[in-house]
Amino acid sequence: TDDRSLLSRALRVWDHPADSVRRTVESGASTEGPAHPPQLLYAGALDARKVVLFHDGERTVRYSEPAQAGGSAATLDIARSDNSDVTDASALTLVRDADSARYLLAPWISESGLRDLRAPDRLPRPLPLTDGVTEEVALPPAKGCGSWPALQLRSSGKIVENHRFLVTDLGGFSPVHLTYQPLPGEGKSPGRAARPVEATSSAALVAWSATACGLPRLDPGVRSVNTWDFASQPLPGGGRGTWNCMRADTWKGPGQILIGLRPSTGQPLLAATARNTAACSRFGQHVVADVEYRTSDGDRYLLAAGSRAVTELTVDGKTSKGPTAAVRNATAGPGRVKARTRTGQVIEPPRAG
Incomplete structure (x- = not known):
């Protein structure tokens, strides 16, 4: 200027x-x-x-x-x-009003689009730029979760690594980087625990379509959010459920988690939240959670699931082998669920709060 x-x-x-x-x-x-x-x-x-x-x-x-x-x-x-990197320094908010924002994209961004996290099968539409500045982009809704806008960006291979990634506006200075961690055995190395990857694959988009509605529960100051599918189990009455841990990391360091269950039909269930925790990160790779579940016939169950290293679950006094369990007519509460890992470590679910 x-x-x-x-x-x-x-x-x-x-x-x-x-x-x-x-x-x-x-x-x-x-x-x-x-x-x-x-x-x-x-x-x-x-x-x-x-x-x-x-x-x-x-x-x-x-x-x-x-x-x-x-x-x-x-x-x-x-x-x-x-310590900003290619992804979390890719966009900065220039102006924002109640309904929309405009962003300055980094010079290493070679392609920009806008997609709806709630519509995983819908292709992103191109996002026009003028001197690196986007047009007005709708903000996530203040109420409800019918749609959730996210920027899909691609970095230029001439400057940095060429790859696509997603960011979304949670009200901070920079849009938040979104990643995905698939179920055990579904990553590139089936024998190892999967690592977080960019949330642009079909599986990642499907997972985020169900978990995006949890983003408003996060505290301010978020830098990145990973959604981790850590277990899958058959549900009483039919269908399957996927257990998920959404972890938000902040610029200060402490993380916040939301753990939930995504039934193959019906609405996701929130199992627990926790703040200032290493859970669901590379420093806290073992997790167990429980949630009360009701079948279409009205039968009540307490479902529990642990991450990859869990080999035994005790639910309401009943012990079973494996990382998942379902006990009829049991209720959630402190001490009701315990998990044991292959190394003998005993862990309990974080309680909602």
């Missing part, structure tokens, strides 16, 4: 914000002014606002002011961006 005064105002506000400036600081980000000249990522006018984006190696900072006199107040938003 040739508007040097805009850049000067942005730097001045970052260093010494006036009381009239609306400032937001994402958790873990420093509020200190720039210690050295930052990199300018963007400066220009968008949707009645003038916007400036800076990056200083540790943080991304967005300054915004009304394009015309008499508009709303200037804003300053500061977010952590240390």
